[in-house]
Amino acid sequence: MPDDALITVKPELAQGAKVDAARYRTMMAEALRDPEGFWREEAKRVAWMTPPTKIKNTSFTGDVSIKWFEDGVLNASVSCLDRHLESRGDQVAIIWEGDDPETDAKVTYRDLHERVCRLASAMKGLGVKKGDRVTLYLPMIVEAAVAMLACARLGAVHSVVFGGFSPDSLASRIEDCESTLLITADEGRRGGRKVPLKTNADEALKSCPTVQNVIVVRNTGGEVPMQAGRDHWYHELCAQASPQCEPEPMNAEDPLFILYTSGSTGKPKGVLHTTGGYLVWAGFTHELVFDYRPGEVFWCTADVGWVTGHTYIVYGPLANGATTLMFEGVPNWPGIDRCWQVVDKHQVNIFYTAPTAIRSLMREGEAPVRKWSRKSLRILGSVGEPINPEAWLWYYRTVGESRLPVVDTWWQTETGGILISPLPFAVDQKPGSATLPLPGVQPALVDNEGNILESATEGNLVILDSWPGQMRTVFRDHERFIQTYFSTFPGRYFTGDGARRDADGYYWITGRVDDVLNVSGHRMGTAEIESALVAHPKVAEAAVVGMPHALKGQGIYCYVTLKSGEEPTEALRKELVAWVRKEIGPIAAPDAIQWAPGLPKTRSGKIMRRILRKIAANETDSLGDTSTLADPTVVQDLISNRVG
Ligand code: WT7
Numbered sequence: 067m068p069d070d071a072l073i074t075v076k077p078e079l080a081q082g083a084k085v086d087a088a089r090y091r092t093m094m095a096e097a098l099r100d101p102e103g104f105w106r107e108e109a110k111r112v113a114w115m116t117p118p119t120k121i122k123n124t125s126f127t128g129d130v131s132i133k134w135f136e137d138g139v140l141n142a143s144v145s146c147l148d149r150h151l152e153s154r155g156d157q158v159a160i161i162w163e164g165d166d167p168e169t170d171a172k173v174t175y176r177d178l179h180e181r182v183c184r185l186a187s188a189m190k191g192l193g194v195k196k197g198d199r200v201t202l203y204l205p206m207i208v209e210a211a212v213a214m215l216a217c218a219r220l221g222a223v224h225s226v227v228f229g230g231f232s233p234d235s236l237a238s239r240i241e242d243c244e245s246t247l248l249i250t251a252d253e254g255r256r257g258g259r260k261v262p263l264k265t266n267a268d269e270a271l272k273s274c275p276t277v278q279n280v281i282v283v284r285n286t287g288g289e290v291p292m293q294a295g296r297d298h299w300y301h302e303l304c305a306q307a308s309p310q311c312e313p314e315p316m317n318a319e320d321p322l323f324i325l326y327t328s329g330s331t332g333k334p335k336g337v338l339h340t341t342g343g344y345l346v347w348a349g350f351t352h353e354l355v356f357d358y359r360p361g362e363v364f365w366c367t368a369d370v371g372w373v374t375g376h377t378y379i380v381y382g383p384l385a386n387g388a389t390t391l392m393f394e395g396v397p398n399w400p401g402i403d404r405c406w407q408v409v410d411k412h413q414v415n416i417f418y419t420a421p422t423a424i425r426s427l428m429r430e431g432e433a434p435v436r437k438w439s440r441k442s443l444r445i446l447g448s449v450g451e452p453i454n455p456e457a458w459l460w461y462y463r464t465v466g467e468s469r470l471p472v473v474d475t476w477w478q479t480e481t482g483g484i485l486i487s488p489l490p491f492a493v494d495q496k497p498g499s500a501t502l503p504l505p506g507v508q509p510a511l512v513d514n515e516g517n518i519l520e521s522a523t524e525g526n527l528v529i530l531d532s533w534p535g536q537m538r539t540v541f542r543d544h545e546r547f548i549q550t551y552f553s554t555f556p557g558r559y560f561t562g563d564g565a566r567r568d569a570d571g572y573y574w575i576t577g578r579v580d581d582v583l584n585v586s587g588h589r590m591g592t593a594e595i596e597s598a599l600v601a602h603p604k605v606a607e608a609a610v611v612g613m614p615h616a617l618k619g620q621g622i623y624c625y626v627t628l629k630s631g632e633e634p635t636e637a638l639r640k641e642l643v644a645w646v647r648k649e650i651g652p653i654a655a656p657d658a659i660q661w662a663p664g665l666p667k668t669r670s671g672k673i674m675r676r677i678l679r680k681i682a683a684n685e686t687d688s689l690g691d692t693s694t695l696a697d698p699t700v701v702q703d704l705i706s707n708r709v710g
Contacts, residue, residue, distance in 0.1 A: 073462065073495040076469065079444070083491035084357050090492035093505035104506065105134070105534060109342070111349045112145040112385060114138050115315050118342065124532035127557050130548050133319055134343035134534045141313035142322055142345050143186075143219040146384035147179040148313070155179075158389045161363065161412050162208050165255040165395035167404070170412075173208055175387075178215075180309045181208075185216035185300075188307035192279045192298075194247055196221030196314050199324065201245040201277075203227045203236055203267055205254025206394040209283045209300065210370045211380050213249045218322060218341075221314035222247075225324040225336070228371025229254050229261055231651040233269035239326045243336055243541055244276040249300075251283040252290045257399040264290040318342025324541050325373055327479040328591035329550060330562070330581035336541030337373075337479050344482050345385055347535025351483040351504060352382030355473055356445055357490050362415040363442070365391035367405070367423065372588075373479040374449055378418060382483065397423045402430045406438035406465075417465075418447035418475075420587040421457055425617050428460045435464050445490050447473045450587030451619045452575050458497035476500035476575050478561060479589070480551070482535030485509070486573050499572045506533050511567055516555040524566040526579060528558040577620075581675065583610075586618040588653045592675075595656070598649035599624060602642060604632045609665050609673050613658065613682035613710070621657035623682035625665060625704070634661040658682070658709045664700040666692070677701060681708055 080086060085093065097104040102121045109118060118138030125131050150157075155176040162171040173181070194200060200222045204210040210226070217224040227239050240248065248271070254261035264282055268291065271277055282292065283300040292299070316322075322341045326334040352358055364383050368374035370392075383390035391412055397405050397419070405427070409417060427434070446466050448458070453474055462472050471490035477483060486509060488494070488501040495501060503509050510518050511525030519525045536559070540547040554560045562582060566574040578584060581592045592610040599608035607627040615621035626642065628634055639659050647655045666674045680689050686705050692698055 071497060073472070073497070075471070075491050075494055079469070079471070080491035082359070085354055085489045085492045087492045090489055090505070097506040098508070101506065105346070108350055109135055109138070109346050111353075112140060112342070112345050113149040114140045118318060122532070126532070126552055126559060129544070130552050132532050132536055132538050134532075135318040135346070138318040138342050139315050140318065140342060140345070141219065141221075141316055142341055142381065143182060143215045144313050145345055145349075146215060146218075146381065147175060147182060150175045150387045151179060154387055157387070159384060160208055160211060161389060161391045163391060163393045163395070163408050163412065165257065165399070167400065167407065171208065178212070181212045181304070182215040182219060183311040184304040184307045184309050185212055186219040186311040187309075188281075188303035189216060189220060189222070189247065190311065191303070191307065192247060194220055194222050196316075197321075198222045198247070199225055199243040199245040200247045200249065201225045201227060201236075201240050201243070203229060203248060203250040203263055204283065204370070205229050205251055205256070205261065205263065205285060206369055206392055207251065207283065207285055208392065209251070211392065214323070214370070214376070214380055219311055219313050221316050221320065223321045223324055225326070226371050226376070227326070228369060228651075229263055230371070230653055232648055233266045235650055236266060237270035237273045238333060240270065240274045240277060242326070242333075243324055245274075246276055247279050247281065248277050249281045249283070251285040253286040253288045255286060255394060257396040260286060260288065268293075316341045319538070323376065325376065325479055327373075328582060328589050328594055330591060331593050333594070334591070335543070335546060335550070337537045338539050338541045339482055339535075340538050343534035343536070345381060347483045347533065348377045348382035349385035351535070352378060352388070353386055354489055354504065355475060355484050355487050356416045356418070356447065358383075358386055358388055358416070360387065361389075362444075363389045363391060363412055364416045364418070365393070365409070365412075365414045366418040367393060367397065367420070368449075373482070377483045398426060401434070402427065403434035403437050406435055406440055409440055409443060410438045413442040415442055416445045416447065417443060418449065420450040421448055421453040422451065422586040422618055424448065424453065424457045424461050428457055428464075429617070432464050440465065440467075443470055445473065446470050447475055449475045449477070451584045452577055453498060455498040462497065471495060474498070474500045476573070480537045481533075482537065485529070485533070486575075496572055499568075499574045501572050503573075509573060510558070511565060512555055512558070516558070522567060522569045524576070525564070526555070527561045527563045527565040527573075527575070528555050529561065530558060532559075583612040583620050583622060585612075585615075585620050585622060585653065590622070590654055594650060595622060595624065595646060595654055598646045598654070599626060599642065601649065602645050604628055604638065605642070606630075607665060609662075609675065609678055610656075611675055611679045611682050615657065618657075622654065623658045623660070624656045625660050625662040625678060627662050627665060660704070660707060660709045662704060664697065664703070666700050666704070667696050668694050669696045671696075678704075681705055684708065684710075
């Protein structure tokens, strides 16, 4: 199949679709012609205490100010819970599938509402109030969703930290937003292994004086120390707490959550999302992109520690009254067929996962997939990194039996939800392309000078105007927000991604154009890994770049210069890998470390990463111009000692 093969919409499956091709065109045109009118209508999909009369008030220039529905009042937990009680109180809201295939649980909207209210009451009892920050460091258990919604109910701002992050990473995220409460668990489970969450949390809290209370979920039952006066068992607090808790009225622009994400420089940024616009965007995109129909089971395999989990496990599905599946485990444990087993077991209709998972399943062939019926499936989705056409086609043919639409959804932590993706029954698909923008999204490609490029071309991906789900600021650092996203191409939101647009106007995301890596769909700043490396007593200097990796998309390639007198041994190499794992977390473990007696620098001392990327990728015959190097001999040495 050629690179630009069209997989056309199958009319027999499109019956009853929310949006068909004609409706998509109308929506696109309407959102552009009359954004106020379009979003005034769409805003009705959430439950308002006071409906907004002001719809859009946004500016990408000057101080950059983004406000949507600014005089509306709502509470996100009401949209996700209370308003469903009458119509679908006994419907399952969350299907929980444990790491151990023998364990699962179903939580109805009524149960979930009560659990959220109890925890919110308990948190209130600990003094948590509107605007306070609460850090969640939890495994993929129902309590993670309960805790997010309990924060929302009180107007507290949650900051979820992925359970795979180290104590140091957790500590810096707590310190940055000065959380007063941490909610964690004794241990997590993943792929048959235990994750020592409480132990990590205790380590982190040594440097977090703002945290006054810790709520601990008893999950595995593993022994953990509890500090009197600070630590409380979740089940004990909730048993005593009131099952009623009035929702806090929130302005549409009051913060809902902070989520830390890596950029090209410095420490992770606290991406801030507010209540009204985010929730509208979560519900809108979940319904349109997945053609969600009442009663269906939706499974997003992400972790709630990432934005994908926020928007497509918790807020989007619950705002739409959906049944959302939450999976504690990993796709290949205990068997490589685990996903399809779960699909059959819970009759999953919509399955949303990452290319890295698809590639690792693809490697095992078709048999594990064919073993299960997968009859319930209706739509397949992909997210997190570019999906190569081979993996797309395998997903389409093997998992989807050449029948189901595949939606490759492009978005970012910053965008709150999906921006570019086919609507499954409105837009023909091409393997490897995220295709076209959603209604209300105006992408463009610009050259390095910021000139808008027309028709089929390649360039930097920018968004020309605001959409409701856009991040509002970097927590307590609006200057950094402006700097990061609006200064490269003034007046435009710069995504940090490069993209190609074909003659049909389809977008093909080519990956980051900045110093951000995407390793198995996890985003990582090269600067963070470098600073972890140079924190080691034997390291003088380090430069980190991405390298192509068959499974992970990108691997982490590190050039390390040792302090004089230090020996570059195999033992030290292993020690450095372990060091980075410990400093940041297992997801940041280097794939390759090359000893570099020197790094290629310009005469002004700037490391020429372009050259380092080429060497890591083994593309040394296209190094480009090296004449500006201070010492060109460095490059020859690096080439001859390339690892891998
Ligand atoms: C970066 C954002 C989107 C939620 C999960 C990751 C890359 C994401 C795609 C896609 C090509 C993609 C981009 C983006 N990315 N989805 N469908 N095709 N690239 O969120 O951690 O904020 O990372 O992931 O490079 O900028 P994130």
